Amino acid sequence: MKQYTTSQILFALIKIRQFALARELFDEMLGTGVRVDEYVYTAGIRAYCETNNLDGAKDLLARMESKGINGSAVPYNVLMYGFCKNNRVHEAVEVKNGMVERGVTTDEVTYRTLVYGFCRTDELEMALETTDDMLRLGFVPSEASCSIILDGLRKRGHVEEAFRLAWHLGELGMVPNLFASNALMDKLCKDGRFSEAERLFTGMENRGLQPNEVTYAILIHSLCKRGMMNDALHMFDRMREKGIRVTAYPYNSLINGYCQCDDFDQAWRFLREMVEKGLSPNAASYSPLIAGLCRKGDTGSAVELHNEMDRNGVSGNIYTLTALINCFCKDRNMDEAARLFDKMIDSSIVPNEVTFNVMIEGYCRAGNIRKAFQLYDQMVDRGLTPDNYTYRSMISVLCLTLGALKAKEFVDDLENNCAVLNGFSLTALLHGLCKEGRLTETYHVWNVMGAQGVKLDLISFTAIMNAALKQNDNEKVSMLIREMEEKGLKPDIVFHTCMIDAHSKEANIAQALNCWDNMIADGCPPNVITYTVLINNLCRSGHLSSAEILCKEMLGGRFLPNSFTYNCFLDYLATEGELEKAKVLHAAMLEGCLANTVTFNTLIKGFCKVGQIQEAIDLMQKITESGFFPDCISYSTIINELCKMGDTNKAFGLWNEMLYKGLKPDIVAYNILIRWCSIHGEFDKGLGIYSDMFKNGVQPNWDTYRALFIGASLMIRCKINQSLNSCFI
Template identity: 25%
Template sequence: MLCLPTRFSPVMSFCTVHAVSSSHHRICKRFPIFLKLSSSSSSLSALKAMDFIDETTNNDSSYHELHLSMQGHASSGNFAKALDFLNSMRNVPGKPTVYDFNALLYSYLKSQSVLLEYVVQVYHGMERFGPTPNSSTFNVLLNGMLSLGHLKDAFVIAEKMVGGGFLPSFTSLSKVLKKMLQVGDLVNSIGVFKLMLKLEYFPTEPSLSLLISKLCEARMIQEVWFVCYALISKGHFFGAYVYNPILWALCKSGQSYNALELYYWMKRKGIVHNACSYTALIYGFGREGLWRDLLGCLNEMESDGCKPSVITYTIIIKFLCGEGRIAGALEFLTKMEREGCEPDMTTYNVILHELCLQDRMDEVVHLLDMIENKGFSPNSYTYAALGGGLLKTGKIGIACELLLGVITRGCYVDVAVYNIYFHCLCHENRSKEALYLLKKMMEEGLMPSNVSFNTILKGFCRENNISKALKLLDCFKWDENGPDVISFNTILSVACKQKKHSMIQRVLSRLKNGGVQPNAVSLNCLIQYFCKVENFSDCLKLLDYMTCNGSSPTIVTFNVLLGSLCKNGLVGIAQQVFKHLRNTGFFPDKTSYNILIHAFIREGNKVMVNQLVNDMYSQGLKPDLFTYGSLISGLCKEGKASVALKLRDEMVENGLAPSIVIYNTLLEAMFQRGTYSDIFSLLKVLVLEGCQPNETTFEILNRPMCKSWMKRSVEVAKFRELVDECKAN
């Protein structure tokens, strides 16, 4: 008797049909209809099947009635009962046929409760035991998978159909391609496109345009070229609207000159460019700062009789403002008005934002008046442009006043404007006020974003009101995703700086319970915390975890770790960490080398000092003031003041002015050696270079032995008076 399972662990689909190809026993067990087809010599199986028929069907039922009953049960989703009637047809000579199987599949796929595993196993049973699937079988399955939204399965069926010598219709494949593009399955969309080309089918222009647009959006440039080349090689050419997305994709990915080549190829093929084509190139040239090419393209656009659009001009104005060239932007604004191309609010908002950044408030007021006279009304983007510009230039009070006026007047503003206002309030230590406004905003039906919450969280942390920040993190109604990793990092950073262990544990526990994964910022905060509390064991474990998971500490964290290890006498471990991270592709900076050089100088390890200095040069890093200071200090401690002086000369040759700390180190070394004439010479250099002596300098000069020697020479005495005058000043 047929036994259908009530549930399945894996979901079977045509994409995994190869997995059931070896399961002969499984198919026959679930679908006894195939027993007769698979083994005619199995009299026992046949007898059992006949017993089953005797119990469940009327031998006098006609084939037509059985067929209708099977379809009825299949249409209602009762697949088991439908199979009972299909089994019963075996009493009728020559039945069931492939058309009966097709009718079963068609009716069941039209029902509202399809279990795909049943369909797959019936199809596979037909493949193995017969009746062999025909063209109708494949079309039923293909259309059924399309209606159910199983697009990958539809594609697999289409491929099997072609493999079986049948031809899927152009309409069916076009539907598969279109639906795959709509759900964003670009990889399989390319597969369908290749299959269509194989069958000499060519996608409609809307489908082709959508395919190219989607590929361009995903930056799949190689696939775009493949599609275009495949069509061109078969003599198919389309209008500019098909190729324009490629121009845009190339220009957005920094390949403006490649886009220009495509532009001229299109022109040679007689494809007429439109405003979108030229605007794409203008965008690309502006993005890459190729102003000569941009202006050349604009001139060609106008000479070809194609009028620049508002979007074209706005793009140019935006890039000019991005470089701070507000005068040029205003010239283009005037050009737009002169040529009858009316600017829109997007154009004005770009210019307003840049005027605010340059603190040209009189021009802001003038432009706002002009906008109002033209019948435009400021929108949310206008307020964001003004508020954001004022905020960036530090005019927080003016920004607060402006945005408060906008909000209290009842002007429509979006979450972005509120976020700028929250930022302003929190900068003025008014985080509680920001939180009150956030609650009011929610009461009015405007849902804040995580940026809103995180801005206020940061404000409370800046005010050292950590308890309020934690309350906001735990108790406030966030959006459906809850606090994100930035939220937790905001509090974690403060907790780590303040070395508050219990608070760190609380944040980490909340982060874990919220299902949020710590990121590199979180781990960097913890490493710096462990360094502060000198817990190097956990610190190194965390560092190892980061490197094993493909992450790296920031250079600041790395240097904090090196400095802490060296400060605690763990120079050997610091060196191992340095080498380990170098091997993982991490690049230390000058500070990293300086920390280790200074530590090895203190230990008297000249071999390692020389090795690090040479390594520093090989990495393209030049010693800085701190490097030279450490090396000179080490030489002076060894009593090699003359070598240290040569190093000072090297510093000057490299354009570095020695600090007073370096001069004091040299003076101290000369005093210890009793070379007072060298002290006098160095003092002259010090004064001539404009380096101001400090208390340490005068302490060395006022030592009895040094003072006594200086009194013997009139020249030295006068110079000493000059140095004393520097002290008085």
């Protein structure tokens, strides 16, 4: 009777988790010689395990075995669980192996316990192997363990094994928990395995695991990313029909998807619907619309939407601000781009490589090489790695401002520092060298590109062919044509136009017309650019009648002359001093809506050439009256002529007017004023202009330094003369 009562007390203590008391009672039972059976030993083993005396529990199991008690799997499973719970899974495996050796039959709990232990120690391969053993033996693993395995495999990128296990479990009527299923579905979608994700979704529904808002958000995001907007909308409607709570995430996916498809009306509709439903849009809601509007070129609407974000207390993220910065850069509004860039840093949003590349490219487009290199250095200092998008912009601006040789020095430095330049970067250098006619360096870069396996395209062939023609390198031209034929590159309209332009610029009209015939034979009919190029060079070489015939041919054909075409004739008349005819032509262009600032500048240049400065100034005033705006060239042309006549005061008056109107002088404008200040003995004024030039980020070139050298020389000579005169006096 006592034995029965003591055992009951022991089991009761275990049940209420008083393991320390249970262990004391069990030890007392052993000490008093009470006969103990398997059930009591099992309770004692558990009490020892729960009080972290695993070695004592192991000794108890050994004692039970030595007493010849033929136990079931239960006491072994309890000890194994104790080891697994304390991350001693390999000792649990030893217990399992001991069971098998003693002929004790393992059961489902044995394997579940081992899977649990391997999951705790993150030994997923062993957990998966043990699960496979269970399935072969007909045992069913626990949902908790399988969910842990699936999630672990997903995190390690073993999606194939995870999906295979999930599918096998589904065939057994088991479904992993919702968290693991959603996580696996998300990983499958991110890896582009959409059919498997959809099968997993269907399997969940069929087996009674109800998808939640996360499940639908994952699938809607996947469909939107693939541009399957009708399917995404259907899934969104299905979600709402089932009464599942709709969060901001599916709305954000739909907004992003419609923006990617350039359907901004639908994107706007979902943004407004979010607000109507009481959901608060976040940065991910606004960013796609802002980026889309920027891509569309609608800067005003993008800025307005960004202001709405600020009013609603939504902080812009790196993607929103980079998109907006890119928008300003494309509009050449670098002041606003810089303001937003600084605001980003002040808001503790760290610019990434894309942000820096956008800013650097913007400054490069604006010709502000000093700012571009400052940002380049700042990018490197922050531990960011410039890439070929960075390099290409830097190479292009160096070619445009300091010359192709400076760009080549930059490339050589990059290669010495083990930077790998791709075809885009090398092509930018190739074009810069070609433009300056540096054939030796061009051929070197050409060979480097070929050695690196860079596929040379038709654009590259066109550039180097044009350079070879400028240098009259007929042998190279013939070699390039053969190489093009070998590579199967068929000349296009751009190639033919470049050939016609190169020959006609050299007054080799016969060869240019021969190229024209070849173009027709190749099935490339001339377009308005081809006509205009040949007309322009015919005018410049004095073949006005031939140019007029081509213009009439255009009027009778499918391509009508445009403002550039007519400006060729206008330029010829202005250059030849036939200003009355030029004024008549320009009046006709104005009437036909073909005049623009360029055509006005052509006429201004003509008046300046014959010394009619006041007429040129009056004409510049008429630009605004005609609905256009004078540009830097308009002012520079007149300033140059005023300086030439010695009227630097009036020239500076126009210069200040230009600055007041917000026009930014370019390198040519600065050089004009510095040069004439130097020549007229106003070297201090020239230095002041040079200082302003540097502050505004315009990089000096060889002409700048030559002008300053002239001014310094004249000033020194003047001082020497003054010293000599004072000596004689």
